[in-house]
Amino acid sequence: MKYFQTNESILFGLLVLLCIFLSFYNPQFYSIQNIHSILRSSSTVMIVAFGMTILLTSGEVDLSVGALMSFVTVIVMDVINITGSISLGLIAVFGFCLLIGLINGLVRTVLNVNSLIATLAMMLILQGSVYVYSMAAIYNTHLIPLFSFIGQGFFLNIPMPVVIMLFILPFFVVLLNYTRYGRYFSSIGSNPDAAKLSGINNNRYKVLGFVITSLLVGVSGVILASLMDTGQQGSAKGFELIVIAAVLLGGTSFMGGKGTIIGTILGILILKIIDNGIILMRIPQEFQLIVPGFILILAVYFDGIRKKNSG
Amino acid sequence: MNNILKYLRKGELALFIIFLIVFIIFSFSSEYFFTLRNIMNVSGQLSIILIAAIGFSVLLIAGEVDISIGSLLAFVSLPLIEIMNITGSVPLGIILCLIFGIIIGLINGYLSVYLGVSSLIVTLGMLFILRGAVYLYTGQRAIPDELMSDFFFYIGNGKFMGTIPYAAIIGLVILLIFIFVMRNTSYGRKLYAVGGNQEVARLAGYNIKLLKLSAFVICSFLSSISAIILASRIGSANHVAGDLFEFQVVAAVVLGGVSLAGGIGSLTGAAIGVLILSVISNGLGLLNIDTQWQLVVNGVIIIIAVGFDELKRNR
Amino acid sequence: MVSGKKIVVDINFKELKIESVSKSFPGVQALDNVSMKISAGKVHALMGENGAGKSTLIKILAGAYSKDTGNILFDENKLNIRNPNDSLNYGIKVVYQEISLISEFSVAENIFLDNFPTNSLGVMNWNKLYKDTEELFNRVGFNLNPKSKIADLSISQQQMVEIARAVFKNASVVIMDEPTSSLTPNEIEKLFTVIKNLKQNNIAILYVTHKIDEIFKIADEVTVLRDGQHISNKLISETNEELIIKDMVGRTVNATFERPKDILNAKTVMKVNKISSKNKIKNVSFDLHEGEILGFFGLMGAGRTELAKAVFGYDKITDGQIEVNNNIYKSFNTSTMVNNGIGYITEDRKGEGIVKDMNLRENMSLPSLKIFEDLFIINQKKEKKAADEYIKKFSVKTPSSERLITLLSGGNQQKVLVSRWLIRELKIIILDEPTRGVDIGAKTEVLSLINDLAKQGLSVLLMTSEMNDLLSLSDRILVMADGKISKEFYRGKVTQEEIFKASVN
Structure with a gap:
């Protein structure tokens, strides 16, 4: 029960209430197709959010994840179209993501540019260069079944994106909660001087955080490309804001020092189920933007109040 | 010229030189670039970003941030166009648009300053809420200006004596006013103090909350003026107006040396930042370079400018 | 407003x-x-x-x-x-000890911060501002340019601005x-x-x-x-x-500790050779022996903390080298030093010591997580056991090792920070003002703990401005002034006056 400390338990309660409410309102909510669709669309967000949780915990942020993800869909589709090899496509994607993560990390640590600015600049650079790379959408002309399977397939009746997410999840739960790296990330975010004076090489772990996040974007980008069956600039536009909002809703602090993967997952599920509910209840889809906005502000506000009361 | 240079502080001087270099390169590369007509065009276009950047800088200087300005741009153009269409009165539309802007600023400020939620989160939430509200209201279609008043058309498209765009004049006047306010009034100096060292400002007896709240309102108010000019230029309230606007403004302002940490930077610097990015975008366009390269160039310039600044400071 | x-x-x-x-x-x-x-x-x-x-x-x-x-x-x-x-x-005007000025502002603006001279529209009257400041300085006999930016002034000049501001009217x-x-x-x-x-x-x-x-x-x-x-x-x-x-x-402070006499003959564990740093330190050299307590005295601004941080790898050294464990380092960081068995306890407990989002146990084990690892996973049982042991040893007042560090009192936090280094194998510890912010009763406790540790073979670099700590513990005393070592003294052969003189230098 260690996970369900105050914040998580409230989020969990909220989630349960949402599910109960929606299932009363529309029994379709519990249909297999609907649950699959919720989980599938949650997975791509979650995978990137694991990395973002680490970054925010260590006091950094990456605004370039959406632009990078769009770029990844283009690269993976194009490279596989040309070479006919999924492995080469993946190598190209992860090589590229590794490079971008390293650049983000080094600009942050070596040039000492605030990560909000550094990754904003990276976002502009990626957004521009993906257009330059290919203005038009790149369609799947290779038609390799395995590639479509990544995003659209099922394993034991579970959508593949969910399987991939569940495969990655334990690493991050363990990493953040049970290894020294998790402690390092959170001490660097909470008190960088204390971390440094404890012999921790802050910059190394910050770069690591950026690299991990970029690589995870690679994973999500490949899934997205497979789901859409295209690679397209702008396909993950605004993704960075959704990821950050979900992580913050999950209880990770923007000021660093406090991060929880479970909270992040709950945050994403809540946002995605609200999305889903809005469709099921035939409420105008525009509320998919409005409601999360309110929830984000409220969640952080109540978190602040609770902290004040507890000490 | 000497007088102008004296006014620019060290950092601003460096920026100004970057600007001159960019300017000269483009002048040689495109014969159309250094023509009165082009320069006037650029000045008209950049005023939309400039005006919002002024408000954004004021808020950053006071130690807070507002990333909802892009959504706000789209949101406040709704009352503007709708009221004009319904009542046939341009002033009424403008007034209502500005009032909406002020109210949003008050809400952002109240939530951040009085309820103590980080302004980044409040305005991130507001970014979603306003954009969603715009989509909801418009059904994701642009609402055209049906009044077609000449006066409204001229705000964004007209030119004084046929040469100087009114938008540029509005931008310049606002810039000069706020440069003066931030430099030479006690109110401006207090905003600097609050952003520079909140504890000191508190001990000096400043009403920090009210000061910050006012900065939020200024930011939203000026962004609403940008919205009016934009709506006039495109002749409608567009549901996707202001998309990525907040990022453009942040980029320009930070390039201009305004610090995200608060209390540091000047409006002159911010204006030069806007100028540099706008001129680059215009020059690249004239050179028939893919417009998307602009984004890349902007990104690289920001990293170099801010990184260089940091390296210098750490030396 | x-x-x-x-x-x-x-x-x-x-x-x-x-x-x-x-x-x-x-x-x-x-x-x-x-x-x-x-x-x-x-x-x-x-x-x-x-x-x-x-x-x-x-x-x-x-x-x-x-x-x-x-x-x-x-x-x-x-x-x-x-x-x-x-x-x-x-x-009621307060001149605070820590500088509380707006560093981007001019001297004059800071002095009139709570009451800028303006006209009825709130426009600043710069002439009056500078003239009034000038007059004020003349009146109190300070020699400062009202237009200088605070960030460009020395600490003592900033202090003068603080004082002038408080008394101006x-x-x-x-x-x-x-x-x-x-x-x-x-x-x-x-x-x-x-x-x-x-x-x-x-x-x-x-x-x-x-x-x-x-x-x-x-x-x-x-x-x-x-x-x-x-x-x-x-x-x-x-x-x-x-x-x-x-x-x-409340009692006479006169705790002097028994120290071994031949400590300077013990083997050298650290050789610092002519190091300089961007932060003040100029050409500092010294040796440290096994089990020795080497005291560094200096007034505020003499560079004690800066030296400690340069030696520990927190600030980069620009010149010189340090020899530990037969390795010579010219460029190193804190993890180099920690891996060489060196620990550091800061004077700024809140700012650089505790990690406020972590509990007592996590704060204690932060530099030593490797020793609690089974494969890649932290063995929390082992970790908790070590924490409990030190809670008991130093009688830390806390219901459990899982309590958030910020809920402990200052003295108890300090004990946790000391334990942070003692749970691992340590050869040298750098202590910056170890008794600052510790109440009188606990002070002697801290000093005798340092003495005990040294007797067990730990070498100590003791940076302090407390004459009492310095004289009662140090085997040798190095006095610092202006980033340099101005004089060396030996235990029992020095008076307070001599030390003070060397530090003013």
Whole structure:
């Protein structure tokens, strides 16, 4: 029960209430197709959010994840179209993501540019260069079944994106909660001087955080490309804001020092189920933007109040 | 010229030189670039970003941030166009648009300053809420200006004596006013103090909350003026107006040396930042370079400018 | 933007009275029923060790804290201080010890920060601002350019700005919190002239310090606080140094520890060779022997902390080298030093010591997580056991090792930070002001702990400004001034005066 400390338990309660409410309102909510669709669309967000949780915990942020993800869909589709090899496509994607993560990390640590600015600049650079790379959408002309399977397939009746997410999840739960790296990330975010004076090489772990996040974007980008069956600039536009909002809703602090993967997952599920509910209840889809906005502000506000009361 | 240079502080001087270099390169590369007509065009276009950047800088200087300005741009153009269409009165539309802007600023400020939620989160939430509200209201279609008043058309498209765009004049006047306010009034100096060292400002007896709240309102108010000019230029309230606007403004302002940490930077610097990015975008366009390269160039310039600044400071 | 209307005060009061003021924070009674009277035209010294309640009292007078009970009065008129603004309107001005200026502003702007000269529209009158500042400086005898940016000034110049700001006008009470801590003797003389000037203007002065010699030069009266309580109040002519010290500490401080005699013959564990850093340190060399306590003394700004941080790899060295464990390092970081068995305990516990989002156990194990690892996973049982062991050993007051570190008192946090290094194998420990912020009773405890550790073979670099700590523990003393080592002394062959002389140098 260690996970369900105050914040998580409230989020969990909220989630349960949402599910109960929606299932009363529309029994379709519990249909297999609907649950699959919720989980599938949650997975791509979650995978990137694991990395973002680490970054925010260590006091950094990456605004370039959406632009990078769009770029990844283009690269993976194009490279596989040309070479006919999924492995080469993946190598190209992860090589590229590794490079971008390293650049983000080094600009942050070596040039000492605030990560909000550094990754904003990276976002502009990626957004521009993906257009330059290919203005038009790149369609799947290779038609390799395995590639479509990544995003659209099922394993034991579970959508593949969910399987991939569940495969990655334990690493991050363990990493953040049970290894020294998790402690390092959170001490660097909470008190960088204390971390440094404890012999921790802050910059190394910050770069690591950026690299991990970029690589995870690679994973999500490949899934997205497979789901859409295209690679397209702008396909993950605004993704960075959704990821950050979900992580913050999950209880990770923007000021660093406090991060929880479970909270992040709950945050994403809540946002995605609200999305889903809005469709099921035939409420105008525009509320998919409005409601999360309110929830984000409220969640952080109540978190602040609770902290004040507890000490 | 000497007088102008004296006014620019060290950092601003460096920026100004970057600007001159960019300017000269483009002048040689495109014969159309250094023509009165082009320069006037650029000045008209950049005023939309400039005006919002002024408000954004004021808020950053006071130690807070507002990333909802892009959504706000789209949101406040709704009352503007709708009221004009319904009542046939341009002033009424403008007034209502500005009032909406002020109210949003008050809400952002109240939530951040009085309820103590980080302004980044409040305005991130507001970014979603306003954009969603715009989509909801418009059904994701642009609402055209049906009044077609000449006066409204001229705000964004007209030119004084046929040469100087009114938008540029509005931008310049606002810039000069706020440069003066931030430099030479006690109110401006207090905003600097609050952003520079909140504890000191508190001990000096400043009403920090009210000061910050006012900065939020200024930011939203000026962004609403940008919205009016934009709506006039495109002749409608567009549901996707202001998309990525907040990022453009942040980029320009930070390039201009305004610090995200608060209390540091000047409006002159911010204006030069806007100028540099706008001129680059215009020059690249004239050179028939893919417009998307602009984004890349902007990104690289920001990293170099801010990184260089940091390296210098750490030396 | 100054809120509300100005309260008109009758500045012609005879006494500022503090009556039975109490203030408590969670777990601490910071002020317990304290009363005192500060007369107009007199200098009233307030003395006490760290944690005696001086700062709390200052902050209550300044309106930064609200008092729990009690009254503050000008003669018989009760003051209603709800916020800093009220306090300023009553003419109560505080010169804080830590510089509280806007570093991007000019000297003049900082001095008139709470009352910029403007016209009715709020437009700054720069000419008047600079002229008034100039005049003020002439009046108090400071030599500063009103247009200089604060960031470009030295610490002592900044301190002068602080003082000038407090006294510039409408002052009825001026509170000075350790005003001389970063001033040169010459500047101190100037400050005393200013204070005499203030006295003649019938201003009441509360002078907070721990430098006893100063109060005999400047104060008329002295009040001593200890552990939040009022201990004594005497006219300066009725007291002497010993009495004051006795009141402050409650007992005579004279703990001298037995130290092994031949320690300097032990093998060398660290050789620091001509290191310099961007932060002040110039060409510093020394050796450290096994089990030795090497004391570094220096006044504020002499570079003790900077040296400690350069040696530990926190600040990069620009020149020179350090030899530990037969490895020579020219470029290294903190993890290099930690891996070589060196630990560091900061003087800034809150800013650089504790990690506030972590509990006691996690704070304790932070540098040593590797020793608790089974494969890649931290064995929390092992970790908890180690934490419990040190909680018991140092009798840390906490319900469990899982308590959030911020919920512990300062002294207990300090014990956790010491344990942070002791749970791992350590050869050298760097201690920066280890007794700062520790209450008197625990002070001796800390000192004897250091002594015990050294006897077990740990080498200690002790950076301190406490003469008592320095003399009672150090085998050797290196005195620092202006980033350099100015003199070396040996245990038992040195007097306080000699050390002080070397540090002023």
